[in-house]
Amino acid sequence: MPRDTHGVPDPIASAEGRALLLVGGGHAHLGLLRGLAMRPEPRLRVTLVADEVEPVYSGMLPGLVAGLYAAEECRVDLLRLATAAGARLVHDRATGLQAGARRLLCARHPPLRYDLLSLDIGSVARPLPPGGDRVLPVRPIGDFPARLDAALARLPDGRLRLAVIGGGAAGVELAFSLRHRLATTGRQAEVTLVPGGTLLPRGGGLPRAVVRRALRARGIGLAEGGAVTQAGPGRVVLADGRELDCDLALWATGAAAPAWLRETGLALDPHGFVAVDAALRSLSHPEVFATGDVAAVLPHKREKAGVWAVRQGRPLLANIRRLLRGEAPRPYRPQRHALALIGTADGQAIALRGPLALSGTWAWWLKQWIDRRWIAGFAALPAMPAQAPMPAPAMRCAGCGGKLPAPVLSAALRRLGAPDGPEVLVGLQAPDDAAVLRPPPGEVLLQSADQFRAFLGDLHLFGRIAANHALGDIHAMGGRPLAALALVTLPHGPAAWQEDDLHAMLLGAQEVLRAAGAGLVGGHSAEGAEPALGFAVTGAADPARLLLKRGLRPGDRLVLTKPLGTGVILAAAMHGQARAAWLDGAVAAMQQPGGPVVATLAAHGATACTDVTGFGLLGHLGEMLRASGCAASLDPATVPLLEGAREALARGVRSTLHEGNAAAVAGLLGGAGLAPPAMAALLDPQTAGGFLAGLPAAAAPAGLAALRRLGCDAALIGTVEPGPPLIRFAPVAMAIPETPAGVAG
Numbered sequence: 001m002p003r004d005t006h007g008v009p010d011p012i013a014s015a016e017g018r019a020l021l022l023v024g025g026g027h028a029h030l031g032l033l034r035g036l037a038m039r040p041e042p043r044l045r046v047t048l049v050a051d052e053v054e055p056v057y058s059g060m061l062p063g064l065v066a067g068l069y070a071a072e073e074c075r076v077d078l079l080r081l082a083t084a085a086g087a088r089l090v091h092d093r094a095t096g097l098q099a100g101a102r103r104l105l106c107a108r109h110p111p112l113r114y115d116l117l118s119l120d121i122g123s124v125a126r127p128l129p130p131g132g133d134r135v136l137p138v139r140p141i142g143d144f145p146a147r148l149d150a151a152l153a154r155l156p157d158g159r160l161r162l163a164v165i166g167g168g169a170a171g172v173e174l175a176f177s178l179r180h181r182l183a184t185t186g187r188q189a190e191v192t193l194v195p196g197g198t199l200l201p202r203g204g205g206l207p208r209a210v211v212r213r214a215l216r217a218r219g220i221g222l223a224e225g226g227a228v229t230q231a232g233p234g235r236v237v238l239a240d241g242r243e244l245d246c247d248l249a250l251w252a253t254g255a256a257a258p259a260w261l262r263e264t265g266l267a268l269d270p271h272g273f274v275a276v277d278a279a280l281r282s283l284s285h286p287e288v289f290a291t292g293d294v295a296a297v298l299p300h301k302r303e304k305a306g307v308w309a310v311r312q313g314r315p316l317l318a319n320i321r322r323l324l325r326g327e328a329p330r331p332y333r334p335q336r337h338a339l340a341l342i343g344t345a346d347g348q349a350i351a352l353r354g355p356l357a358l359s360g361t362w363a364w365w366l367k368q369w370i371d372r373r374w375i376a377g378f379a380a381l382p383a384m385p386a387q388a389p390m391p392a393p394a395m396r397c398a399g400c401g402g403k404l405p406a407p408v409l410s411a412a413l414r415r416l417g418a419p420d421g422p423e424v425l426v427g428l429q430a431p432d433d434a435a436v437l438r439p440p441p442g443e444v445l446l447q448s449a450d451q452f453r454a455f456l457g458d459l460h461l462f463g464r465i466a467a468n469h470a471l472g473d474i475h476a477m478g479g480r481p482l483a484a485l486a487l488v489t490l491p492h493g494p495a496a497w498q499e500d501d502l503h504a505m506l507l508g509a510q511e512v513l514r515a516a517g518a519g520l521v522g523g524h525s526a527e528g529a530e531p532a533l534g535f536a537v538t539g540a541a542d543p544a545r546l547l548l549k550r551g552l553r554p555g556d557r558l559v560l561t562k563p564l565g566t567g568v569i570l571a572a573a574m575h576g577q578a579r580a581a582w583l584d585g586a587v588a589a590m591q592q593p594g595g596p597v598v599a600t601l602a603a604h605g606a607t608a609c610t611d612v613t614g615f616g617l618l619g620h621l622g623e624m625l626r627a628s629g630c631a632a633s634l635d636p637a638t639v640p641l642l643e644g645a646r647e648a649l650a651r652g653v654r655s656t657l658h659e660g661n662a663a664a665v666a667g668l669l670g671g672a673g674l675a676p677p678a679m680a681a682l683l684d685p686q687t688a689g690g691f692l693a694g695l696p697a698a699a700a701p702a703g704l705a706a707l708r709r710l711g712c713d714a715a716l717i718g719t720v721e722p723g724p725p726l727i728r729f730a731p732v733a734m735a736i737p738e739t740p741a742g743v744a745g
Helices: 027-038 058-066 078-085 141-154 169-184 205-217 259-263 306-324 361-376 406-416 459-476 495-515 566-574 580-590 595-603 616-628 645-650 658-668 676-683 700-709
Strands: 018-023 044-050 088-091 094-098 103-106 116-119 160-165 189-194 228-232 234-238 243-246 248-251 274-276 288-290 295-297 340-343 349-353 356-360 424-426 444-453 480-490 519-527 532-541 557-560 608-611 631-634 691-695 715-721 727-729
Touching (some): 018 027, 027 306, 058 340, 058 361, 078 088, 078 580, 088 580, 116 306, 169 340, 205 356, 274 288, 288 306, 356 361, 406 495, 424 519, 459 495, 459 580, 459 691, 595 700, 616 658, 616 727, 658 676
Parallel strands (some): 018 044, 044 088, 274 295, 480 519
Antiparallel strands (some): 094 103, 228 234, 340 349, 444 532, 608 691
16 A cells, blocks of 8 residues: 555545545645535545535735725635535634544534645734733634624724834735725825834845835825734734824734644644645644644744735645555645735735845736636536545345435444433334324424425535424414424435434434424434435424414514525535525524414404415415415515525526416416516525414514524515405515615615
8 A cells, every 4th residue: 555645555535435534724725625616536425514504705905905806706616616626615713623533623523524625724812912812813704794894893093103004014904994995985094114123024135125115105104113012992012112193903913823723732833733744644643634824834934915826726635536546645835935915995916036125006907817817717606516435335225125224223322312301202212113192281282394405515414404394384373383293314424424324414404393392202224325314293282272274364463583594505505506594594594483473463352373494475375364364465575585585586597396386376476477576586495494473463573683693594474365265466564674784675
């Protein structure tokens, strides 16, 4: 077997398949994913863990601050990139590493197992000086523009005094950008650059002279010669005793390593960064790579700069491919000096390379060309995921021979540690052929079942949503969930993958079931082409307090408790046409629990209720009208939509069930119609959708206000009328509260 750079047999190559975990959405990982989108790797399962799903390209951040770019021009959408590369996307923050067990710890997910791990998590701000709790750090850069906007908005009118602390290229460019931004927005300001030491510490005399001249020409002050000992509102104090008046100080100093790396057992350099060899591979753990700011490439020490990370993506992917083939990785040899381009935000830039420095309009043109070309490379991606399926046995058994192996089930359930609820006599604690429940005295039992294929690579989140969706029918009838049976389908693959996927789905589901008062008491598993999850849920309710579809009465107000749009957003995401922020909003909505919502509706005299799911708003309203023998007027203008839903519908994106839903409600509309995007929203199938309820007219305002206090994006959307079960479109006669931020009206 080939030997790796550590001189030991390489254990990575395998015909069974390997799991690659990419931690962080840094520049190198973006390049790696783009490479996989162009040429996928068989037998490799890739998962990207990132705490930002639309990271800002650092090279364009100063231009964004200056107002030269719109935010969408500077961001890379990790959802589109991961989809194109066939990778799973987990939106979470890494918090630790169990290197011996090969598990990554995350803030909101169960540990993630890997065969190969790559860290590209960047760096954090160096510790702030005394008084620095009032200083604005530039890192993390993803939300820096928003934090800067908020900080500037809090400052009083009049002439501002701003200090940028940090004398590297980033601090210099930020000073230029701030000056331009404030000048073009009409605010008078004094901007001072405080290097806190040497200006351009890795530059020579000529680069420093060129930068000093450029600062002076644009009226930017320069306070060199001493470290910053104190910073805060009102002043910055230097080590030599000088004090600078300032209204806002920005911290743009060099990089520090994330603190949690110290607990990983990985070899680190003296500054806490991951020590790697010339192949970008950990000196202590050959299955771990590191790139970008978080890496210390010991054979080739360079300053922390995005230019190196951008160029590490290709050799990183090449070495991972080589390891999968059982070959030794090749060393990465960066150039000695890189070209740095510092924009002055006024149509010029300063070009630095080693001891050389030039400036002019041409340098700004070159910087723009490089930055825009790089960011455009992530827009020109295949819409559908790359396909490189892992070879599987020629035939898999069906029937009971198609279940998941017993060791996989046992291991996943042991990790769950599921407790049984008080109504459960026999459950997962002592499993038998069937679960045994004690019927609550004086109550009737409710039963419902739901199942669907996975629409997220993040199976923990998918499990949470699948459970919340399944609970919707029980909640809609005014019941309380007691127990659930899981119906699980997973693809064939290595046992470790199946165990982790099963555990992730069931853990997510268990979290939601527990919060709703239900226990997971058993279930069934099967192998299939792709992951799927469903639940048969048992609930209980007071028969005198059931909420049925047939209870609507003329005069009732129709209330919708969640925005619509999950169907079209999921369809857009499947085709690589949704922004990550849209999917984030939809996922948040799909996780909102239903129990407190229905309890609030019931407390305000709800006459009828149903959950809005696969048949869309019109389909489920039609069911209620037929059961109640009533008609309704509906105001489409008041129906809230999730962010991105309107745009996706306008592009012509539709869910698979859309046409069937349209055919099903045609007889309800009496020839009435709307413009295609508006009508499509009302037909859009919802996953874990909100509730549609009737409230007495007198109770509707108070009920709506109570729902808003719960955090619901609820809206009054129509009125129940006498007549046959038909729907007409007309404005509602009662004002509704203001739509919350993040929801499209």
